[in-house]
């Protein structure tokens with residue numbers, strides 16, 4: 001597997017995990033997953049784009065809000081990281097073992113988007 005492809009899967013996987021976090025937090029509350037921008041649940045200040053980088057931001061801020069230092073659950077980190085194997089699986093890593101047509105279709109889409 002070439003490194004550019006592997007890196008793309010990794011980055012997309014983290015972004016996918018990050019989006020999952022948004023869904024997990026907002027959908028049960030009946031909120032939109034598109035807008036507004038993410039905010040700290042404690043102080044409600046919007047989270048800047050540079051503080052919203054999956055995994056990296058959590059590590060740099062040591063799992064705390066930049067402004068009020070409220071703890072941000074490591075669950076967010078875990079789910080962001082979990083997006084990676086999920087996406088890698090969909091992209092066809094271990095694809096031989098998958099029988100699901102939906103996984104196959106998602107993998108085909110992703111691979112063609114990445115030029116593979």
Ligand SMILES: [Zn+2]
Pocket residue numbers: 040041042043044045065066067068069070
């Ligand atoms: Zn805060």
